[in-house]
Amino acid sequence: MENLIFISAFIQQANHILLGILPAAVIDFLPVAEKFIWCGFAAVGFAVLFNVPSRTLVFIGILGGLGGFTKFLLIRFGVSDVLAPFCGSAVIGLLSIPFAHYKHAPPPVFYIPALIPMIPGVFAYRMMLGMIKLVGNTQPSDYEQVLQSTINNGLKVLFIILGLSVGAVIPMLVTRRDSVKDLKASSFFDRRDD
Amino acid sequence: MRSNLFVLEVNKTHPEAKELCTLLLRIGTLLMTSGSNTERIRKTIQRISTSFDYKAELVINHRSVLLSLENENGDEVYTSLKRTGQHGVNFRILSGISRMSWTVIEEHWTVDQINEELDRLQALPHFPRIAVLLFVSLAGASFCRVAGGQIPDMLFAFAATFIGLFVRQESIKHAFNTYLCVFFAAFAATLVAGLGYKLGIADPGNHGFVTSVLFLIPGVPLINSFSDLIDGNIQTGIIRGINSLIYSFAIALGLLASMFVYQM
Structure with missing residues (x-):
């Protein structure tokens, strides 16, 4: 009898937790899911500006969306501002290879427009405002604080962009092939010498 | 003295090497101006030259390509240099040349065939101007949304990007300096975005001002720089x-100019 009460209480408790947490979690992650759409649109916009072949447009949108989604999901879980875009661009780089095979276009056509939504525009803007302040301001009271935030934002910009371009070429760095044409899962670990 | 004469003679009597060299330089400069990274240019040229049994050595610069072709025996060398045209990203050419370079090997194309294919690729149409303007403006609004903007901020980012890109296209048409074109575009875009703040419709905390110039960021030179x-x-x-740095300074200057106009 005591056991039954305990079990029913446990089930109630579990139910309560599920009902309480699940919708909240879903609502919590809706903004992250929404980034998929907007990053996708941004990638397609740049793809049109770069005059990509029309057959690749949809896939660039998907890639850009997935990269942005990965980045914001990781940031939501507390991953740093530099590591999260790196992981996003690694996803883009890995997926750009099957897309390149499928649509017969080189991987940069896919990954460059898809990476652009992740370029840290707001950090760059803050760095620039900081630099302008540093030029105009010689007051010792807040000079150090402005200098600190300017350097912090500038280094973030530098390392995020470095991470983006390394992440996108990870498949080539790992497999050591000259061209993605030779990239097959079966011969993943042997270096082609000719 | 004798070796000099020999080289001159070789240059004169081997039109095929000259023909191939001109073709490969055309491919190299086309790839460079269309936004390819350096390693891709080198691989593509070497791939095509091996299909003609020539060995190619390259010096690739931002504004010129130097190519030296050597035949199988290594007794004939032809060297030539070509300056690139105006840089303008065009991934349709990049993709077309990449596909072609594999077909050349598989089907043993002649120089004339490759030249015809290049003519075809260069004549390929761009997206219609209005489509480019609308899609890039949508991208600007998307950037604003990603940075935390609401509907009014997005509308202003859309309009700002539209006008900014239009100004850029027009100033490129009037053959202004490339960096000056970017400055004009950034100035025009931020003037529109700043209007939203002045009218009290858009919220300055939502980064509408900065996201309206994000379409100008030199994404291709920046990513190619690091991959090089x-x-x-x-x-x-x-x-x-350095090139993308100057572009960024031009954007910053445009932003500053409008901040000065609006006394922000």
């Missing part, structure tokens, strides 16, 4: 990096 550095092509990597 990773590949060990340090020289072109640095040049591309």
Whole structure:
């Protein structure tokens, strides 16, 4: 009898937790899911500006969306501002290879427009405002604080962009092939010498 | 003295090497202006030259390509240099040349066939101007949304990007300096975005001002710069990096000019 009460209480408790947490979690992650759409649109916009072949447009949108989604999901879980875009661009780089095979276009056509939504525009803007302040301001009271935030934002910009371009070429760095044409899962670990 | 004469003679009597060299330089400069990284240019040219049984050695710069062709025996060398045209990203050419370079090997194309294919690729149409304007403006609004903007901020980012890109296209048409074109575009875009703040419709906390110039960021030179550095092509990597830095300064100058106008 005591056991039954305990079990029913446990089930109630579990139910309560599920009902309480699940919708909240879903609502919590809706903004992250929404980034998929907007990053996708941004990638397609740049793809049109770069005059990509029309057959690749949809896939660039998907890639850009997935990269942005990965980045914001990781940031939501507390991953740093530099590591999260790196992981996003690694996803883009890995997926750009099957897309390149499928649509017969080189991987940069896919990954460059898809990476652009992740370029840290707001950090760059803050760095620039900081630099302008540093030029105009010689007051010792807040000079150090402005200098600190300017350097912090500038280094973030530098390392995020470095991470983006390394992440996108990870498949080539790992497999050591000259061209993605030779990239097959079966011969993943042997270096082609000719 | 004798070897000099020999080289002159070789240059004169081997039109095929000259023909091939002109073709390969055309491909190299086309790839460079269309936004390819340096390693891709080198691989593509070497791939095509091996299909003609020539060995190619290259010096690739941002504004010129130097190519030296050597025949199988190594007793004939032909060297030539070509300056690149105006840089303008065009991934349709990049993709077309990449596909072609594999077909050349598989089907043993002649020089004339490759030249015809290049003519075809260069004549390929761009997206219609209005489509480019609308899609890039949508991208600007998307950037604003990603940075935390609401509907009014997005509308202003859309309008700002539209007008900014229009100004850029027009100033490129009037053959202004490339960096000056970017400055004009950034100025025009931020004037529109700042209007939203002045009218009290858009919220300055939502980054509408900065996201309206994000369409100007030199994404291709920036990413190619780092990928060149990773590949060990340090020289072109640095040049591309400095180039994108100047673009960024032009954007910053445009932003500053409108901040001055609006007394922000």
